[in-house]
Amino acid sequence: MDGGAALGGGGFLDGCYRADDAHHGAATLVSFHFVRFVLFAVLLTVAGPLVHRMLAAFFDLERDFKSVVDHFDDITSGLLFAFLLFTLGNYAHTFGWVTLVFYFVGLLGFCLLVELPFMRVSIPGWRGWGAGTWAVNLAGVALVVVAAGFHIYWAYKEGFLQWYLPLFIFATATIWLTVFTARLNNYCVNHCPDGLGIERWLRWLALELLVWRNPSGRREAQVKRAATEPLDKDPGTVTINPDGADGSAGTDSPLGTDIPLVALDVTRDAASTRSCRERSRLLTREDKKAIIARRMEHLQHLNVRPGQPLPLYHYNLHLHHWQIFYILAFFTRFDSFASKACAGIVLGIATQGSSAYGFDRMLERQG
Incomplete structure (x- = not known):
């Protein structure tokens, strides 16, 4: 076995895991540990949602009704999200009992928080929030900012702040790029009844x-x-030629x-x-x-019948709390008690959102 394989530890399954890393994987973009990933995926896709749905049914907490197919879709989508988060969020090095305990703290705590009468609101309806709603949400934002400050400081100490901050800004592109997409779509619906026209031009x-x-x-x-x-x-x-002779007699x-x-x-x-x-x-x-x-006039669109207009709709940005805390979970990547606790809390809150309402999209169709 060569030196690279020795550093990899587990070879094929754990080739991106470095047990002897001085930074415990925090300064490494990609890391993977097979056994920890299985535990991580089971927690996020099966155990956590199951606990939440059972408690929600027992106490009649706020949730959407889900069929067997809905639960199956949640599991398949959750596996994809879990793999991406585990691989890029350094959970191969940091996932352990601290994250597990605070995961259920975040999950159950947020379940109780959203049951408060003044907290039964949505983010797009912020204009109608009351004083209590604003107080709780601003306190939550303050806690996130304080935690972010500590994580930025830890990134500076580990020597990869030049990567940490740009990647965090890049992660916020999931929000502002979605806003741009919604604006572009609405403009095309209003001014381009045939869509962008790329397919028609081709x-x-x-x-x-x-x-x-x-x-x-x-x-x-x-x-x-x-x-x-x-x-x-x-x-x-x-x-x-009546005589049947040549043309001279005709x-x-x-x-x-x-x-x-x-x-x-x-x-x-x-x-x-x-x-x-x-x-x-x-x-x-x-x-x-x-x-x-x-x-x-007769382009072959399977979802458009002849003579019917194209299915063009206006969309609005509907930011869900599971999306916010899922993004934050990528940056709690440090091997310290506080960072692991923060990771568990944000993962628990994200699980509450996906389990109660599903993996809703950011763009919500009007009408």
């Missing part, structure tokens, strides 16, 4: 390439070909026994002329635009 480009022709060149070639073809007979004149007459044959030739020539003219007309620029326009 389809238009494909149709342009498929129906592209050189109509002037085609028409010129047809004119030249028609001018060089010899006219052996006058379409209006019929030659008859007489020209507008009528004769060959009328059906000549009429068939005239009809064929007329049909050929009309077909040529129709093909020429199809090659004009205006008709080509009409063909493309008709094709563009």
Whole structure:
């Protein structure tokens, strides 16, 4: 086994775990320990939500009704969130009994807090908050700011503050980038009934390439070909030969026994002329635009029936508390009692939100 594998400790399963790291993984972006991840994932996706739902049912706490499918979706989504958080949040080094104890402190404490009558509010409705609601929320913000100050100081002591602060600012992009997306979507709904038009532009480009022709060149070639073809007979004149001899004994007459044959030739020539003219007309620029326009009216969207408008809706930002504390859980990455306790509290609060209401999205559709 080489030196890199020895430092990895567990090889394939725990290759990103360094037991001898002086910073206990705090200064390392990625870390993983298989056994601790299994325990971490079970806590966040099964044990924690199960305890919360049982207590919520026993005391009739505020929650959404969930079917078996809803619980299954919560578990699958929770596994993805847990893996990302565990790998990038240094829980391979810090997850232990301290985090476990304070996890249930945060979970149960927040359950009791949101049952207060003046705390049954949502973040988007902050304009209607009462004095008690403002006092509790401002106190919570103050505690978060104080804890953030300590974590910034610990990052400075560990020597990776130049990474810690930019990554924290980058993490807040999940909020302000969502606001920008909502504004962009609402603008497109108001001013672009066909959406951004990227798909329509690509389809238009494909149709342009498929129906592209050189109509002037085609028409010129047809004119030249028609001018060089010899006219052996006058379409209006019929030659008859009553004696069945060669043409020297015959007489020209507008009528004769060959009328059906000549009429068939005239009809064929007329049909050929009309077909040529129709093909020429199809090659004009205006008709080509009409063909493309008709094709563009029937794009294949499975969720849009013919004649119906596109399913475009306005969206608002609805920030949920589970999202806020989930983001904070990435930065409680230090091997100290206080940091581990903070990690447990924010994880417990995040679990309360996802267990009670589900992993709701930040963008909420209007109407």
